[in-house]
Amino acid sequence: MRKILILIIMSLFSFVSVASADVNFSGKTITWVVPFKEGGGTSRFARFIQPFLKKYLPGNPDVQIMHIPGGGAIKGSNYFEKNAKADGTFIFGSSTSVIVNVATGNPLVKYNLSEYRPVVLLPQNTHWFTRSDLAEPHDLSKIKERKLVLYALKTPASADLFHIWIYDKLGIKGAKPIPGLSSSGGYQAFLRGEIHLSSHGAANYVKKVKPEIEKGKVVDLMTLGIIGADGSVSRNPLAPNAPTFPEMYEKVNGKKLEGDDLEAYYAIGAAWSQASKAMMLPKDASDEIVKAYRDAATKMTNDPEFKAKALKALGPFPLIIGEEAGEIIKKAAVFSDTTKKQLNAALKKHKFTYRVQ
């Protein structure tokens, strides 16, 4: 039975590749623009996918990665908008910061990300935790009683902006940001006992935080939660006992996460978690080209070598491929006015002058 199923799937794929046979990149070079430096997360994502792309795109084209760092990822993104051809020889490596630049209305942004054609999204998830002497696991009540709850904040113009909103919605009145700290610098300060609340993405959570939890020094508080295609939120398999943000919200506020708050949560979740890293085609790319790319991506996820290495290189969350990805990018890159109002209210409450435009 199982064999038959596999056969059917395989024949489906072969049908798919026949359908996109008119797209052929043989002899061409594909340029993957990454608006960050070599060695960063988006660069690593691109490098990992690069050989599979060559293997599965029709015509096996060479794929070269072009790093254009600077201006908080705006420079490379603007470069792509201006120079990329829509014939499938240009792809773009996006990340949360690329999206946040658009969503928060940075005036220097010249790229219209919501119209791009996403091929693959690599989701991430955020974990919140604290020291074991400050709170019980999965319980914010002691934290909320504290007069001063310090946490790391890179700048309010970065994705860390979402922390301000999250802590505000959970009613942590003592929350005070320590500015200019990256997540790894913040975690350092947290281990030194200088700040109280800390957070990490899934990869670093496994590497750096889990060992401390096992030693009993650190306790889980919550995770952002994994948002499904239908809008349902499930727990993060890396910390299955930790509540998700909507669960925590309900526990703290005594009512379900809904209305404007839910809308803001979806927008934040899309930008921060679901579209953490992405590979996109320019907005004018034809449907055939988008399809050829998506087919190649689907084949890649079935490649035994990919399966063997993906967990370590990309993390535990499955890639999002197809139309669903486009919806997520739209949600992430275009914040509604109510979401913007929500974020700005949180900013104002914590005496920030920066505003989402």
Next chain:
Amino acid sequence: MEQLLAALFQLFEPTHLAFLFAGTLLGLIVGILPGMGGTSGLALVLPFVFTMEPSHALAMMIGVLAPTTTSDTFPAVLMGVPGTSGSQATVMDGFPLSKKGMAARALSAAFSASLLGGVFGALILSISIYYAIPIIMAFGFGEQFLLVVLALLMVGALTGDNLFKGIASCFLGLIIGSIGTAPITGDPRYTFDTLYLLEGVPLVVVGLGLFAIPEIVGLLDAKGSIAKSLNTKKGWFTGLKDVVKNWFLVLRCSTLGCLVGALPGLGGTVVDWIAYSHLKQTTKDTSQFGKGDIRGVIAPESANNAKEGGALIPTLIFGIPGSGNKVLLLGGFVLIGIEPGLDMVTTNLDLTYLMIWSLAIANILGAGICMGFSSQISKFTLVPYYILAPVMVCLIFFATFNFNRDWYDFIGLMSFGLIGITFKNFGWSRPALLIGFFLSTKVELLSYQTQAVYGLSFLTRPVSIILIILCLATIVLLTKQKFDKYYRSDFVKGKLTQIYYNIILLCLPLSMIWFTINLDYRANLFPISLSLIAFFLLTFILIIKIADLKNLSFLNYTIIKFARSNIFEIGGNFKIQIYYYLSFIGFLLMNFIFGFPIAAALFINIFILFHNRKAYVSSICISAALMVILWALSSLLTLQFPNGLIGLFIDLPWWLGGQLN
């Protein structure tokens, strides 16, 4: 113990050694090119790491990283251009030695000091890695803040001949460093709504502009080759003997380098200066410093190579890169499946040892090769400078571009070049400006962070107290620094120009206040307070200058007297230097028209032929070689060089500035 043996076995495996050697060779070549350094070397290797066997990739990366601080001594000593930020202090005495024809002595002293420093650093590291965790955990925001203050104070010892001009330079550096996004609020400061200034000016641009361009211009002004004659045979052994004689200095500076390198955040940029100022403070006869004292080469070289080992500690344990090249190293680690963390000193200790000792071996290899070829390469200094200079300018432009790949960096480079030339000619301190610039963001952030977490209570923490004592000791040493009591400014020409320059400098703090006054107080408190201090310092210096010009009598009071010493600088031929500088601007314009590769070839030919019509063979060969190198680099790194307007009209190959694909 088992882990030690396992590491030893793997270390001497032939394939491991082969890859280490290959990496070392690449690192050496890259290090010789000014401004390239370990970061570019790793960037070159990184694309290949993914396909390599992890242990080979590791050997290759360590190999590339280790010798760059050794081979960068060549440009520092021979051309007065620091190859990497770690060799800026080497220039101070290394280059004067070259000018005296003692390049071989300086080089062999530098290489052997570098070698010893590297090996000693690895040795310290092998032992200290056990104690690393508690030490690093003891460095909170307050301690880091005091550490930065200490670094700034130590630079005070290097501020040049006039204390006030030195401090003012440092404050100007701090102000320039505060340009860009305000770290607390995200407000753009002094950016004029441009994308380029949003992240501030890149360090590489400031460093190359301040140090490399003035040296090239100064040498063109002096006319001729770097050295008049070479004394290579003797120099070789003298250099070795110098190091043996100063063994204790090597020991102290490599310990210093290893320690500073291990401190998170401070990074390698300051370590050579700290070693240099340590040398200055502990030496009785300082008269020869800056004029060609061999100890001025030994101290920074032993420190900057030892620091590479030390810097591995925060990189390996915390995954916090101490410098640009460590960022790339970390990237490479992740690619081959090495995860930084406390595991590196527990379960993965063998891997850590393998890295440390590979570093030591690569150091020995690198220094050996450099020494073997040093007398050959020193002949470079006999090449007429009008041939070297245009090549150097092209290399600097390339290095600048390679770092950030931004057109505007060229403009930044030329601006800081002008600042460098004027600073050098008018006696303001370039190192102080650079250190202020580099540490500016750290000072601002750490002061906010310390205040938010501790208030003033951080001052009573044990490590803080040690650091405060060190700071006070540095201040005492500073006040004891000798100043020329019998300074006479009678023979200085162009005093008025220097007074006008002082007024121009005043514009920076004033305009900074003007542009940031309306921002949130958390965004403008730092730049405005710096600007106010800088304003008062500059005004004070201006008053002293005018008083000196008018020969007012109040200058003879002892308190005022030391403010007067070296208030004016006897510079070189400033006008000629500016002419040469303008020819570089011409090169910049050619870049806009033709794109970098073609402009470089044209510039080299025009510049050389303008000085010597008969040298066409050299000019054509050199420019052809440069083109080949640029082409190779372009294909290896997927680099597109800055393209010119010409690309819009003519169909050019991609790497010359044509359309992609």
